[in-house]
Amino acid sequence: xxxxxxxxxxxxxxxxxxxxxxxxxxxxxxxxxxxxxxxxxxxxxxxxxxxxxxxxxxxxxxxxxxxxxxxxxxxxxxxxxxxxxxxxxxxxxxxxxxxxxxxxxxxxxxxxxxxxxxxxxxxxxxxxxxxxxxxxxxxxxxxxxxxxxxxxxxxxxxxxxxxxxxxxxxxxxxxxxxxxxxxxxxxxxxxxxxxxxxxxxxxxxxxxxxxxxxxxxx
Numbered sequence: 001x002x003x004x005x006x007x008x009x010x011x012x013x014x015x016x017x018x019x020x021x022x023x024x025x026x027x028x029x030x031x032x033x034x035x036x037x038x039x040x041x042x043x044x045x046x047x048x049x050x051x052x053x054x055x056x057x058x059x060x061x062x063x064x065x066x067x068x069x070x071x072x073x074x075x076x077x078x079x080x081x082x083x084x085x086x087x088x089x090x091x092x093x094x095x096x097x098x099x100x101x102x103x104x105x106x107x108x109x110x111x112x113x114x115x116x117x118x119x120x121x122x123x124x125x126x127x128x129x130x131x132x133x134x135x136x137x138x139x140x141x142x143x144x145x146x147x148x149x150x151x152x153x154x155x156x157x158x159x160x161x162x163x164x165x166x167x168x169x170x171x172x173x174x175x176x177x178x179x180x181x182x183x184x185x186x187x188x189x190x191x192x193x194x195x196x197x198x199x200x201x202x203x204x205x206x207x208x209x210x211x212x213x214x215x216x217x218x
Contacts, residue, residue, distance in 0.1 A: 004120065009127075027058060034066055039118075051096075092104070
């Protein structure tokens with residue numbers, strides 16, 4: 001068994017300490033959030049310990065990124081089932097201290113988590129380069145917006161965009177758009193991940209094309 005106690009300790013670099021204490025530190029996009037989350041979960045599965053404050057901080061920020069990315073239909077399709085299989089382990093990580101770890105079937109996650117060797121190597125390199133893992137978050141600025149005059153589709157023409165000649169612009173008429181909406185069928189299914197509701201819409205634009213969309217609702 002790999003001794004994760006030999007890993008360097010998670011510590012915020014001194015140059016980023018100010019941003020951490022003021023809530024202006026995030027996780028960069030250098031590492032895939034789902035992959036990073038799985039490596040942290042593997043360490044937790046083996047050690048049964050998640051007491052390190054910085055490690056928990058990184059996990060929470062990474063988990064937020066994953067939940068946000070799951071709103072994307074393609075990302076949802078690729079990772080939602082695997083996330084669902086890890087959901088109980090994620091909840092245990094979030095709870096903190098586990099009073100009876102002997103009652104948990106930890107081995108059930110061996111097939112969906114990285115190996116101990118791979119995890120040790122990944123986390124070791126990450127801890128040694130924590131300054132590249134984090135990113136500074138800038139404070140929001142007030143943005144002045146200029147007043148924009150109402151413009152028309154086809155502005156510059158005498159008809160102010162009201163005239164429609166299919167042979168010129170190639171766009172469908174409103175009747176065609178209306179008929180297409182009537183002919184399309186929509187089916188929704190709700191999926192809950194960490195008590196967050198994702199409404200997945202499956203609708204057919206034609207008999208041969210099936211498209212899915214994902215909406216997140218809290």
